Amino acid sequence: MNASLNKNDTTVTQVKLLINGEWVDSKTREWLEVVNPASQEVLAKVPLATPxxxxxxxxxxxxxxxxxxxTPIGARMRIMLKLQALIREHSKRIAAVLSAExxxxxxxxxxxIFRGLEVVEHACSIGSLQMGEFAENVAGxxxxYTLRQPIGVCAGITPFNFPAMIPLWMFPMAIVTGNTFVLxxxxQDPLSTMMLVELGLEAGIPAGVLNVVHGAKEVVDALCTHPDIKAISFVGSTHVGTHVYNLGSQHGKRVQSMMGAKNHAVVLPDANREHTLNALVGAGFGAAGQRCMATSVVVLVGEARTWLPDIKELALKLRVNAGSEPGTDIGPVISKRARQRILDLIDSGVHQGAKLELDGRDIKVPGYENGNFIGPTLxxxxxxxMDIYTQExxxxxxxxxxxxxxxxxxxxxxxxxxxxxxxxxxQSGAAARKFQSEIDVGQVGINIPIPVPVPAFSFTGSRGSKLGDLGPYGKQVVQFYTQTKTVTSRWFDDSTVNDGVNTTITLK
Structure with a gap:
């Protein structure tokens, strides 16, 4: 049994809190169920932590x-080196739990898991990432020189759709830069996240440096308003993200809030047909569309409109089943509530006059008849x-x-x-250059459907998809989790000539 879990008398797993290096049974009276979205099996109960x-x-x-x-920067770095090795060792075990929940x-x-692991690997470069600058003899x-120093206690609020990647975007970079963290x-799916936290402790993260609380709005608000929290990183819906940004900012915190999206794929007639079709269908329907970077809108330009039947034909070949079943292309959505919301939006598209080319509303999966399944819908x-365009x-x-x-x-x-x-x-370089220059979107892919940058760069969503000017990983997140201190110094020895009182603001 994982240290972060416990069994009560009814054998239902209860998720623990992590406080000061100890796994703690919550004293709350309010619990939520963690449910397998394919089978509806209750996997665990998660507490709504008390104030x-x-x-x-x-x-x-x-x-x-x-x-x-x-703590010396090398010691922090070595913890990240061990953490990335542990994640590699246990990735398949964590993936099985992640798929189930x-x-x-x-x-x-x-x-x-792998996309989060890449950020942990980047954290191992903190020796160079956190370097300051030095200029000699700026005056006589x-x-x-500048120092990049940690800011204090930071907090992270993560979404259901990436329970491994997003936590690994947050706590490793915050901790390796010298901060402490409350996650x-x-x-809805904390079990795989808790497995990663356990690996963090095994890697050597000291008591109190990483803490975990569970809950909903009340816990989020407590993190946003507590005076000891200096920075908050959030990934999730636009509604909650706006609330977190406004509340945290009002209480004097740095806040980065990655929110909703409506990502377009523009297809010119000269595009490589096979590559493009595979990319559109994979990015549109993969992960059951539950990605903030999913391609949810295809814009066919000119003669590319003739490609619509090919998109439909390829989508029909996708297999809908439980994520744990071999050969599955599309698993269930996270909850009954999410499924109903999606069905309502599909209904609105029909009622508002769009043509339903492919209807995934009534799909049945043998052996998982109660699952939260929706088939590919086009x-x-x-x-x-239309609502199906304006809403995520x-x-x-x-x-x-x-x-x-x-x-x-x-x-x-x-x-x-x-x-x-x-x-x-x-396949036109001129078209690509024009597009990347004139498009007002933070992350652009050229013949790439989901242009999430590798961690050496920064996640740079923009406009209605992001509040705060620094991204959640890459070079920008080092700036987010540190403050710059500038030191100007002059040293004297006994042979120095006294140049008298200087009443100006200049240095000579």
């Missing part, structure tokens, strides 16, 4: 910060006023629009309020 427990976790992080910030295919669950005998995983004839569906639904020219496509994408990601499929 006293949240305070204890933050207090633990505050006490630990005073010693952790003085979230619904992803095993291959996608392993990909979820005067040197100036609030998604209450709309054509979509306009920008977060399900296996792909909508297709048609425009005459590349300029029309750029204008359409730029008019959408979201700015997480966009792709262009073409």
């Amino acid at each position: 006293e427990e949240v305070k204890a976790a933050i207090d633990s992080a505050e006490r630990a910060f005073h010693s952790w910030k003085k 979230q619904g992803k295919t095993l291959a996608d669950a392993e990909g979820d 005998g005067v040197d100036t 609030k995983p998604s209450e 709309f054509s004839g979509v306009t920008t006023e 569906i977060f399900g296996p639904v792909l909508v297709v629009l048609e425009v005459r020219t590349l300029d029309d496509a750029i204008a359409l994408v730029n008019a959408n309020p979201f700015g997480n990601g966009v792709g262009l499929f073409t």
Whole structure:
């Protein structure tokens, strides 16, 4: 049994809190069930932590910060080196749990872990990432240099759709830069996140440096308002993300909030047909569409409109089943509530006049009749006023629009309020250069459908998809988790000539 879990008298696993290096049974009276979205099996119960427990976790992080910030950078780096090795060793075990609680295919669950692992690997470069700058003799005998110092207790609030990757975006970089951390995983699928936290402790993260609390809005609000929390990283829905950003900012915290999206893929007629079709269908329906970077809108330009039957034909070949079953392409969505919301949006598309090319509403999966399944769903004839275009569906639904020219496509994408990601499929370098220059979206893919950058760069969603000016990993996150101190110094010896009183602000 994992240390982060416990069994009660009814044998239902209860998820624990992590406070000051100890696994703690919550004293709350409020619990939520963690449910396998394919089978509806109750996997565990997760507590809604009490205010006293949240305070204890933050207090633990505050006490630990005073010693952790003085820990040599090499010692912090070696913990990350061990953590990345442990994640590699246990990735398949974690992926099995992740698939069961979230619904992803095993291959996608392993990909979820791997993309987080890349950030841990990047954290191992902290020796160079946290370097300051130095300029000698900026004035007579005067040197100036900068220090990048940790800011204190930080907090992370993570979503259900990436229970491995997003926590690994957060706590490793915060901790390796010398901060302490309070993590609030998604209450819908915390089990795989807790396995990663256990590996963090095994790697050597000291008591109090990493703490975990569970809960919903009350816990989120407590993190956003507590005076000892200096920075908050959030990934999730636009509604909650806006709330976190506003509340945290009002209470004097740094906040980065990665939120909703409506990602477009623009297809020019000269694009490589096979590559593009595979990319559109994979990015549109993979992970049951539950990715903030999923391709949810296809914009067919000019003669590319003839590709619609090919998209439909390829989507029909996708296999819907439990994520744990071999050969599955699309697993269930996270909950009954999420499924109903997606069904309602599909219904709205039909009622508002879009053409339902492929209907996944009534799909049945043998052996998993109660699962939260929706098959690949495809709309054509979509306009920008329809709900299926204006709202983030977060399900296996792909909508297709048609425009005459590349300029029309750029204008359409730029008019959408979201700015997480966009792709262009073409074999024209001139078209690609025009597109990347004129498109107003933070992350651009050229013949790549999900343009999430590797950790050496930074996640750079924009506009309605992001609040805060620094990204959640890469070079930008080092800035987010540190403050710059500038030191200007001059040293004297006994032979120095006294140059008298200087009443100006200049250095000579």
